Structure formats: C-alpha cells, structure tokens
Amino acid sequence: MRFVDEFRDAATIRRTCEEIRRLADPARHYRLMEVCGGHTHAIYRFGLRDLLPPNIELIHGPGCPVCVLPMGRIDDGLALADRPDVIFTAFGDMMRVPGAHGTPLEHKARGKDVRIVYSPTDALALAQRHPDRHVLFFAIGFETTAPSTALVLQRARAEGVGNFSVFSNHVTIIPAIRAILDSPDMRIDAFIGPGHVSTVIGCRPYEWIARDEGKPVVISGFEPLDMLQSVVMLLHQLREGRAEVENQYKRVVPWDGNRAALTALAEVFELRPFFEWRGLGFISQSALAVRATYGAWDAERRFEVPGVRVTDPRAAQCGEVLKGVLKPHQCRLFGKECTPERPVGALMVSSEGSCAAYHSYEYRKTVAATPA
C-alpha cells in the first residue's frame, strides 16, 4: 500500500533504531511526550516501545479528545437525546464513552435514536432526509475535526436547514500543552508534536514551547518510521542543546497550516472562557463554542442543557498519568476497577487513551515478563 509500506520498511526501521541507540546518551534518561492520542495508539499498535532503548521513555499526552471530555458533557448531550424528536449523532469513537447515566450505545439499547456518523456532513444529510426530526451532532475533537464541523454549520446556514444543531465539545491543543508545562510535577524533556492537528494549525503555534520553555518539538507523522525519525530529530536537538520546532511530517503539514480551515474556524467558533478537561481540570481559553451568528444551530443555545457536572472518582490517577508522573499500570485502579470495557478514568475510555492502549497492547506483556 502506497504511503504506508514505505514507512513500515523493516530495513529502514532497523537503521533508524541503530541511529537512535547511537544518539542516546546511556547516562541520561529521556522523557519524550507524544501529545497526540493517535501517536499513543501507534506506539502500542506497532510495538515501538520494544524498539527503543530503555532510557528513552515515552509519556502519553493529553491529545485524545474522547478521553479528556468530562462525563457531564456526555450526560448533557444524551439528555437532549431523550427528546422524542431528536436523532443523536456522533462519531463511532463516542459510542462506548460513559456518562454518569450510561454510554450512547446503552441509550440506543434502551430505545433512544442514537446513530453513528462518519462525518458531520452525514449528520446534516440525515437532517435533510428527516425534516420532521431534529438531528443533533455531538461534536468532539481538536483542531483536526473542528473545521469539518465549521463547514457543516456554514452549509446548514447557507441552505437554511433548521432541524440541525451541533453540541460543540471541540477543544484546542495549545492550552492543554501549556497546562502540562505549568504543572509543578512536570518532567518532560521534549515533545513529539501532533501531526493531524498541525495540518490545520501549522507549526508556528508551538514556537513558544521551544523559545520560552526550552523544550524541543518535532511535529510527527503516525507510521513507525515517522515516529522513530521524530525521536532521532529530538535526540539531535537535545544532544546539541537546541530547542526548536521542526517538522518531520512535511508531506502533510504545511508550516503555516491550512488557511481555509483556520478561516472557517474563526468564522464559526469562538473561544470559551474556560472548559473542563478530564484529568487536567479547568483550562481557560481551551475550547470552542459556536458563535452567536450561528446560534440557531448551536444546541447549547437552542435547548435547555442541564449542565451536568460529574466528578471523576478520586481513586483514578489520570492527571498523574497524563503528566508522566505515573505509568498507566501504576495507577491504583488500572486493570482492576478500570478496564477498556468498563472505564473509570478518562484515559481508559478511547483506544487512543494511553491507559486503554497500554491495557490492550502492552500490559500483559509486562506482566508476563515479571517473574511471579
């Protein structure tokens, strides 16, 4: 398969791993955070952990939009699904994510009209096919998915589709990285930057991380070779005492981002003063609300939203795992009360969440390697 096989070539991967071993100072411990949940998933899926020397530690960041969504927002969205005229739509990723009163799939099993869509365009088309119903799109995601929501809202307004609205849970990546860097127990040497988000926002928004915080950033693709090459680039920077933003994913990510997508985002959305992130708490200016000009398509303006707040169980240590203080299996709930099937904490929720990925792909390997 083109654009995939080249980046999984065994000989090139072996050479790159040798280069990593050459560059890594054996006397030093490296803590590299991959910000994006897609990277976390790739690390486990491709077994990349096995290829890196033990003194290079990968810390899984906050970039899984499903994981960081507070349970109350899911309950709010599902409360709207209780209205008999509403068709609740969301990406497949959301379907097993529990609120305090169950998951979207469980609501569907109880007879609510809950449907999986593959893009917000499908949700809008559903509204056009069912003029007697109201189609609600439960929007999630970073700047990666937010532009498609923006375009659909523009189209809904242009075409005058009145029976469609968006419940926006879109979040932005930079404030989350800042929250992690500001945390007192932060222990990160460098960042593997999110590839998909950067196709939209470009590389410039990360420059402060290098300039003010002195941490190297390499924007990375998602294939094994992409990620290993990004580690090489970070090791070069650390070795040479540089801190810069570099772009490994040039075949997809333009330095200045996607102008058209950014324009659509700015026209449709505005920053919320603050938004709650599971595992990280409230972060100011970190999420997108629909602007008043699109108020007729904003579920939060159109309907009475209960505004549910659900506190995460105290025992869950998601925050510590997110900041790299604990590895997933060191959390006291990991694999016991908290499993991918019955997630308690945020990071066990989506297959891109670090605990879920660790549980699915790595955990039993570790257990097996430890003599009883």
Add this chain to the structure above:
Amino acid sequence: MGDATTRVRFKEPQIEMAHGAGGKASRRLVEGLLAPLLLRGGELGDAALLDFDGCALAITTDAFVVTPITFPGGCIGDLAIHGTVNDLAVSGARPEAIVVSLLLEAGLPTTVLEAQVRAMADAAARAGVRVVGGDTKVVEHGKVDQLYITTTGIGRRLPGVTLSARSVRPGDRVIVSGPIGDHGITILLARGGLDLESDLCSDTRSVFPMVETLLQAVGPDIRWMRDPTRGGVATALNELAIDSGLSVHLQEDAIPLRAAVRGACEILGLDPLHIANEGQFLVVVDASRAEEALSVLHGTSRGAEAAIIGEIRDAPAACVLVATPYGGTRIVDMLVGDPLPRIC
C-alpha cells in the same frame, strides 16, 4: 443444573449489543449466566459433541440477523446454511441435516422471502447437507428487521479426529485457510455511509470440503479448529489461549490479507484480526505435520492462500501476541464491545 443454588456470575444490569458481538462481553454472558444454568459443563466449542450408542455426533445452532440481508458475495440465506455447516465442519463433523427456523416481519415482500429461501436451498445443495424441517413465525411490522433465520445442524464426527484446546501443545503451528476480514469489511461497506468503494466480496462458503481433505490427510495431528466469525481471528485465538493456558505468537506479515481489506482497516482504524469471516478457518497442527497440512490445503480448490501464521508457546500464559516485521510485538486482545453494527 439450573436450581436456585446455581451460581450466576453475570452481574450486568441489562443486555447490550456487545453481549451479542462475539467478543469478551459475549463470553461473559455465556460463561456467567447461560452455561451455569443450562449446561452440565464440558468445553465450549463451535458445536456440542454427543455420543449415542456408539454414534459420534455433533450438533450446533446459530441465529442470523445480518443487515443488509444481501451483500456482495452472499445474503442472509446462504450465510445461515454456511454458518451452521462450518461450525460442524470445524468440530470435525460431516454436516448431515439442518432444521430452519424463520422469524419474519409482517409486510415482508414474498419475493424477498423467496429469494432468501432459494439461496438457502442452493447453499444446502452445494454443501451436501439436507434441510429436513423447520418452523415459521411472523411478528408485527417493526418487531424484527425483515427476517431472521436460525439454523440447527447435526453432523457425524469423522473417525480418528480429536479436536480440543486442551490437546494443543507448545510448538504447534497455527494455520489460516485464506485471507481474513473479507466478510466483515464487505458488510461494513455494503451498509453505505462510508463513501468507500471496493470490489470485495464476502467469503461466505462451506469450508467442509477443505476441512475434510485436511482431516483425511493429517487428521490425528490436527489439535484444534475454529471458524473465526464474529470477533475475528483475534477472538478465536484468544479463546484458544485462555482455554489452553498457552500463548499464540503470530507473525504479522504472514497473515494473508487482501489490499482492499487492509486499506479499509487502515482508514477506519480497525484491526483486521477483529473483523468477521464466514468462509475461513483456523487450524492448530503438530509442528512436524504443519508443512504437509499447508500443502494439502494449497491443493484444495479455494485454499491457495492458506498460510502458517504463527505458533503456540508456553509463555506468556493465555495470551495472543503479534510480531511486526521490524521487531516490535503487541498484544492482541479479544474484540471488546461491538465496534461495528451487527454483521452476521
């Protein structure tokens, strides 16, 4: 048996779609509630093995609720025959007779029903199995989705064959009969809404001719077989790992996979090992006979792409691992939940 003292371990408050998806939740329901109340113990396999006055039989039943009812390469009618025939085949039995139970929605066009019944008749004739009886119920419009079919099959076990997870040994090899994931991805694309196009077809077919040829050639050295339907190869092999206490080590680049299935899985974020098959089977065979078993399968009419995909080891216990071509390994879990709408 099911008296008041029987311990039911299944504590979940309601039945979810995942409990029928063939993965972990299904196993919890079966082992935690159905088996303790209904069964007298014994190994849970694709078919129950019975002995009547020296006659070794296998019996199995399966309900089919696929949407859409027709798809490239097949339809619910032939799936209903093949599914039951295959469960008997991988239990080491020659399918002999099937009874059919139809659950029909009021308002179903007769032409639709006739087409499905014809498909069943054709599939049964091709598979060499007789349909010997059945039952029909009709429910109100909206209570079922067009038609559901349940088939129950009985077969005679082939002599000299003992298949059980407990007979699997470290060193044994794992063979798959052909490319995986065709059926599940075909159904997913046939549902529409993905805007992906391909020329994929479901692999629905009877595997008995291949199984019979294999068992005749190397029967006593075949340890275990399974048709990896819902939950895919990953779930079938995890069940083997749990039931045997051993581990299954797969080589990722040895697993046969069509480019279209691989592409769809890459785009949709799915693992081909979790995708359903309806015309493939997995075999665990003694290492010394593995190459011979493979060449026997290669000689069958639809077995050209069969491959040795891995081996059994004693550690780590009860788990399935995949090694990538570049040296990493990952755990492959059972299917968790129901990533796709129901597909068979």
